Amino acid sequence: EPEVTQTPSHQVTQMGQEVILRCVPISNHLYFYWYRQILGQKVEFLVSFYNNEISEKSEIFDDRFSVERPDGSNFTLKIRSTKLEDSAMYFCASNLGAGTGELFFGEGSRLTVL
Amino acid sequence: KQEVTQIPAALSVPEGENLVLNCSFTDSAIYNLQWFRQDPGKGLTSLLLIQSSQREQTSGRLNASLDKSSGRSTLYIAASQPGDSATYLCAVRPDGTASKLTFGTGTRLQVTL
Numbered sequence: 001e002p003e004v005t006q007t008p009s010h011q012v013t014q015m016g017q018e019v020i021l022r023c024v025p026i027s028n029h030l031y032f033y034w035y036r037q038i039l040g041q042k043v044e045f046l047v048s049f050y051n052n053e054i055s056e057k058s059e060i061f062d063d064r065f066s067v068e069r070p071d072g073s074n075f076t077l078k079i080r081s082t083k084l085e086d087s088a089m090y091f092c093a094s095n096l097g098a099g100t101g102e103l104f105f106g107e108g109s110r111l112t113v114l
Numbered sequence: 115k116q117e118v119t120q121i122p123a124a125l126s127v128p129e130g131e132n133l134v135l136n137c138s139f140t141d142s143a144i145y146n147l148q149w150f151r152q153d154p155g156k157g158l159t160s161l162l163l164i165q166s167s168q169r170e171q172t173s174g175r176l177n178a179s180l181d182k183s184s185g186r187s188t189l190y191i192a193a194s195q196p197g198d199s200a201t202y203l204c205a206v207r208p209d210g211t212a213s214k215l216t217f218g219t220g221t222r223l224q225v226t227l
Binding site for chain 1: 145146148150155156157158159160163165203205207214215216217218219220
């Protein structure tokens with residue numbers, strides 16, 4: 001069964017450093033997303049991406065965050081100048097189209113900022 | 115602003131019981147509602163998706179209902195098993211957006227032997 005894959009599963013970084021989280025969405029999907037979940041809190045929307053551009057972003061997604069689809073398979077989230085409060089589980093998700101709606105999530109990348 | 119609430123926050127039942135998890139949302143202008151399962155430290159597994167025009171969806175022992183006008187959904191699990199132990203999340207997608215889901219805080223379910 002097709003699935004969304006994410007790497008790394010866990011990344012530890014020092015405050016102020018840059019991190020890149022990688023995702024391979026399901027191959028025929030057209031919409032891509034990043035969500036995050038701080039420990040013990042709700043899953044929160046960060047950004048949606050379609051046709052090589054951001055279609056929507058939340059207030060969490062400030063100018064330290066960026067997304068990219070560098071090739072036909074990968075979708076990345078970059079966080080510059082990391083802060084302690086960026087520590088969270090980051091989930092990548094994809095779906096076939098806005099009309100179908102069902103989102104499929106990856107296993108997540110746990111980011112720990114020290 | 116859409117708010118999604120799930121009750122109860124935690125639930126423990128003996129194996130074999132039927133159970134109902136509740137989800138409520140404040141803004142009824144939704145495109146669809148999706149139920150997920152999350153195991154500790156893991157990702158989200160989609161269980162059921164209900165479009166706003168539908169009243170219910172079924173998959174195996176799971177049945178989800180949607181009452182859009184009252185802002186409520188329920189997830190019914192029949193004949194619960196220890197393997198059903200997980201956190202169950204509901205999420206709503208508003209009308210007019212791509213797929214920005216608003217999640218509830220989840221119900222942590224434990225099914226005991």
